[in-house]
Amino acid sequence: MTPAPAGRDPDARASLPLLLDAVLGVGSEPELQATLQHIVDSATELCAARYGALGVVDPERVRLTGLYTAGMTEAERAALPELPDGRTGLPGALISDPRPLMPQDLSKDSRAAGLPPGHPLMRSYLGVPIRVHTEVFGHLHLAGKEGGGPFTDQDLALLRVLASQAGTAIGNARLYETARRRERWIEGAAAVTTTLLAGRPAADALMCVAERARLLADAAAGVVLQPTPEGGMEIVAASTHGDPGDLVGTTIAPGSAVLGQLLGGEPVFIEDSATDPRMTTPVRERFGPSMMLPLQSGGRLIGTLALPRPRGGRPYDAVDRLLASQFASQAALALVLADAQHDREQLAVYEDRDRIARDLHDLVVQRLFATEMMLESTKKRAAAAPAGDTVGEDTVGEDLARAVDELDSTIQEVRTAIFALQQPPSDAPTTFRGRVLRETGGAAVLLGFQPSVQFTGAVDTLLPEPVAGDLLAALRAALAAAHRRSEVTSIEVAVDATPARVRLTVTDDGRTTSGTRGTTRTWESAL
Template sequence: MTEEPDDAEFGVDPRTPRLPMLLEAVLSVGTDLELRATLQQIIDTASALTDARYGALGVLDPERGTIRELFVSGLSRAGREAIGDLPDGHTGMLGALIEEAQPLRSDDLTRDPHSGGVPPHHPEMHSFLGAPIRVDGKVFGNIYLTENRTGHFSDTDMALLRALASQAGIAIGNARLYETARRRERWIEGAAAVTNTLLTGKSAADALTTVAERARLLSNASAGVILQPDAEGGMEIVAASTPDDPAGLVGTAIAPGSPVLVQLLGGEAVFIEDSATDPRMTTHVRSRFGPSMMLPLQSGGRLIGTLALPRRRGALPYTAADRLLASQFASQAALALVLADAQHDREQLAVYEDRDRIARDLHDLVVQRLFATEMMLESTRRRAGPGETDELLGRAVDELDSTIQEVRTAIFALQQPPAEAPTTFRGQVLRETRGAAAVLGFQPSVHFTGAVDALVREPVGGRLLAALRGALAAAHRRTGVSSIEVEVDVTAALPDGRAAVRLAVADDGREQDGSRLPGVIWQAPL
């Protein structure tokens, strides 16, 4: 249990009429576990306890020895904004208090050798009283009080301030522990939410954006971006999350030769004090940002990319705790991305295996039975001799042959990756017809003759696909078209005898007089 400060230790006379005020202040300070509220309460209480017109509590940056935040009392919002930037903490009475880490008092700042003057628009100040606040034996910050109502601060004021600073250290320590626990909890919850979201089957681009957005919110950054290595040897922003339009960020690249690039590609974390002025930063968007963290997304030795979390210019720098929590989040997010990618691969493999099974069933059962039926009908037609029965059987054989070709086409379509662009020419033709089916309202019939994939090469393939698209579009513009037949034949020949590929597109549309419309025929030498 923490012991209450002994009044005699600080030189406070128990008979002083302000002792009840001190006791009340000691009891009230730290009733709120939220750190910023606690700090504001401390400086308000210190000003009232010592009858000071103005008060400030400067939180020190332990890494830089400067004032990181300033909580004030007695100044309006407009007055604070008029003063401008925070003092650097290296000069004047503030610097002396930071350097000596002992209580300081002055009756006239204008004549004190420690004083370095005040900035423009700052209220006029004469009397001064300051004391450090220690948390766990280290100086956390300092209390600055000026303009005592009586014109100077007394020994009693200093004793009261020392007593309050001692109790404030305990309250700040508790609030800081609570804030650290809450921040760690939020980061853990964020990492868990990212993992759950990624494992629900988001696309790769959406997954990266999810990581960037959640990290931006947790770190209170101005933007969250994901960089990945590009073909030129640099790194490019492939996903971004900002309160504004992220279009100006996506596509921004760190060119090869940039000083920071070696660290990023090597999977090292990079911490920037000011992106706009750091010579390692070379992108055109750096002028928009200040403090920044660039954290590797890597798992099992695999570098997925870099998570960058820049804050706006003039924002608070990242603390050591911020860096640690964000680095842990990046490691967890990288693992989630790897797991999501592996899960996507497993699902795709399952789809491919299922499609292969369907294709095998069609080939082994349906095609073979149709082929056997065709052979029986052909044999029957030959025995039946000429006549009407022969003609009917001939048409039945032709229909079965056409059906076999269409089933084989369906088998090939099943063997194509469902979500990827086909790499074979046959697959590209089928993709064009499937795309047209969504507009036409029916699926065009497609037949291939010969080794299409082996013989059709660029630029002939590109011209043939363009001709196919044009023919399908023309058929869509006509009325009364309910079926389209597409044939690609690589066994055709030009009049001069050269081998050629022949594209024929025919539909059931009719002229106004009822006659059949001529089909589209396109051919080119192989």
């Protein structure tokens, strides 16, 4: 057997394949949590340690917010009342001074104090920081060197190489995770915008925002608060895993420390809702970390979106706060646009009502006035005619017949206006096909049944607006006339369009004044 070259450590050379496998392995997982667990498993195997842990440091709170372990059984994990928080002991020493630690005997090192009850006994220890660029992301902790001896300088060198490569892998995994989180929030904001612009009622719109935000933030609840006339804020919409009934109606009374920030449109971030003195609502006891974000657009404060997590829940990090704030801004803009769209639709309805009022004045009132004048003239002529004048009597009869026809036409105009007023105010179709269906749908309210409609040809593209308006007016008149007839049980509407002409046919099975059943009316226009 060939001896090792002078100056080469056989153990170091034997560790190189393990180090290579570990370095290659830590970059193989795109998910951050899987990457962290793989790092601690690789470090434990590489340095022949019994126990390993990777603590994630929150730079804002300067404490551990996550701990990944290797070598501990489920029973040993369950025996720990709580995991180290990084404020004391060796984790705390590494956080305050992020340089490698390798004490020879933990039992004689004062920095090893503060381990929770039930923690496995350890004598040897090795810890190194993990840096992502210039930021300390966390620390690798190894304990219990196999064989009972202390960790060596070679173990330290191997672990530092692994920690350096782990920093790169963690940086990539964090970028991947942030990109996925951002994608989910963007998709959620787009879905909320689409839903709100579909014409949902105001209460449903706020509930949509609360529910979507709760799911995206992985929160225990999503609530929307709005200002009250008394100067406070009230929860008007709430989404939870269970029944949110006890949340809706909860108020923040005037004078609360947090109220000024919320009414001023400022975001508020809470570490623990149950213990924060700024929180005064009775429901705060059940919640922990929370974000309270303004729903504000164009200087208009619609309300506040609150996303509390349960007691002891994972705190929100900087990325959570940024993405949720962007979502709240987008949701507020969508709410404003939905309100504006609703106002535009209402304005269109009011304009349509004005048009109908003008039609009633121009057509119906003038026709009634003309009929009145005709009857007045007939009355005077009848009074002045000598007795037995048959010619005069015939003339009076003809005038009365014309008056009856005029009144009949006037009644039809009034019925046409009534049909137009029956149209649902929230619908404002722009295509000819949609407008025809809107007219027949409105007529169904008075008729008691839905007229059948058939289209032939490209009616939406072939008909110019003037022709479409004339046909719709004719359709209203035909539906109103059909409603006047007795025993009507069905109405068929057919629109047939070609590049040269368009034809509207309305057929009903009602009984006419002469006793016959069935009437067909047709309108045709050149294109």
